[in-house]
Amino acid sequence: KNQVEQSPQSLIILEGKNCTLQCNYTVSPFSNLRWYKQDTGRGPVSLTIMTFSENTKSNGRYTATLDADTKQSSLHITASQLSDSASYICVVSAGQTGANNLFFGTGTRLTVIP
Amino acid sequence: DAGITQSPRHKVTETGTPVTLRCHQTENHRYMYWYRQDPGHGLRLIHYSYGVKDTDKGEVSDGYSVSRSKTEDFLLTLESATSSQTSVYFCAISESINKNPRISPLHFGNGTRLTVT
Numbered sequence: 001k002n003q004v005e006q007s008p009q010s011l012i013i014l015e016g017k018n019c020t021l022q023c024n025y026t027v028s029p030f031s032n033l034r035w036y037k038q039d040t041g042r043g044p045v046s047l048t049i050m051t052f053s054e055n056t057k058s059n060g061r062y063t064a065t066l067d068a069d070t071k072q073s074s075l076h077i078t079a080s081q082l083s084d085s086a087s088y089i090c091v092v093s094a095g096q097t098g099a100n101n102l103f104f105g106t107g108t109r110l111t112v113i114p
Numbered sequence: 115d116a117g118i119t120q121s122p123r124h125k126v127t128e129t130g131t132p133v134t135l136r137c138h139q140t141e142n143h144r145y146m147y148w149y150r151q152d153p154g155h156g157l158r159l160i161h162y163s164y165g166v167k168d169t170d171k172g173e174v175s176d177g178y179s180v181s182r183s184k185t186e187d188f189l190l191t192l193e194s195a196t197s198s199q200t201s202v203y204f205c206a207i208s209e210s211i212n213k214n215p216r217i218s219p220l221h222f223g224n225g226t227r228l229t230v231t
Contacts, residue, residue: 004156034219043118043204043222044157089156102220104156 002027004092006105013112017080021108023073023090031093031101035064035075038087038107047075047088080112117141118223120205126229133192135226137205139185145208146188147172147220148180150201157204163188195230202227 004025013019025033032051036044048057048064050073057064061078077084087107094101117140127133137146148160149172159172161180169180177199181189192199203226209218 041224043206043224044220045222046219049219091156102159104158106154106156 002092002094002103004090004103004105006088006090006108008108009106010109011111013080013110015080015082015112015114019077019080019110021075021077021088021090021110023075023105025071025073025090025092025103027071027092027094027103029095030068030071031095033064033066033073034091034093034102035062035073036089036091038089040086044089077110080110082112082114085110085112118205118207118221120203120223120226122226123224124227126231127195128231129196130194133195133228135190135203135205135228137188137190137223139188139207141207141221142185143207143209143221144185146182147206147208148178148188148190149204149206150174151204151225152201160190160203192228195228197230200228200230 007022032049034049035047037047038044047059047062050057050066052068055066063076066073087109089107090105092103119138121136144165147162149157150160151157158174160174160178161169161172163169163182166182179191205223206220208220
């Protein structure tokens with residue numbers, strides 16, 4: 001069964017600290033993995049997209065890694081800011097059928113406190 | 115932000131009534147999608163569209179229908195709303211056929227919160 005699991009469910013960190021969010025998946029065949037940020041009351045916004053051949057992708061203070069062998073990805077946030085408070089969603093795309101074959105994790109809720 | 119507008123942003127309706135949600139885009143993207151987001155679930159695909167009058171079902175399509183008569187508009191209709199359809203509904207778009215949708219990001223609207231009483 002194609003599944004995407006994220007951990008932890010929620011996380012509270014102090015402003016300025018780093019954190020790492022995890023994503024494990026069982027989606028097959030694998031096409032690409034995406035991380036999205038979703039602010040409260042807003043739609044998700046794309047942070048990174050990684051294909052099978054990419055094992056690291058950065059977007060400012062966000063760095064995503066992918067290990068296609070172990071089917072794991074992580075999102076590392078450096079020097080957190082209050083504006084990083086949001087849900088982070090891992091999404092895995094399967095097979096050849098395009099964006100209509102995406103599997104979404106339930107997200108990690110990150111709260112950054114002063 | 116990608117030019118995606120969802121309307122209404124909030125709606126409360128009664129069980130058994132029809133409801134139509136609208137998604138309007140200004141990006142001229144070919145692909146459009148309707149998702150629902152519920153606690154404890156990842157986003158789930160309801161219906162999607164490859165182009166004008168070209169639509170297909172997603173994972174949770176029962177009780178929903180869609181129409182796309184113009185590139186910019188994608189409508190989601192609940193023929194007879196039920197309490198299980200209380201959810202937040204997101205419209206998304208992705209790049210035209212000139213870019214592979216497999217590796218192009220989805221751009222989401224800001225959602226419609228629907229409550230069915």
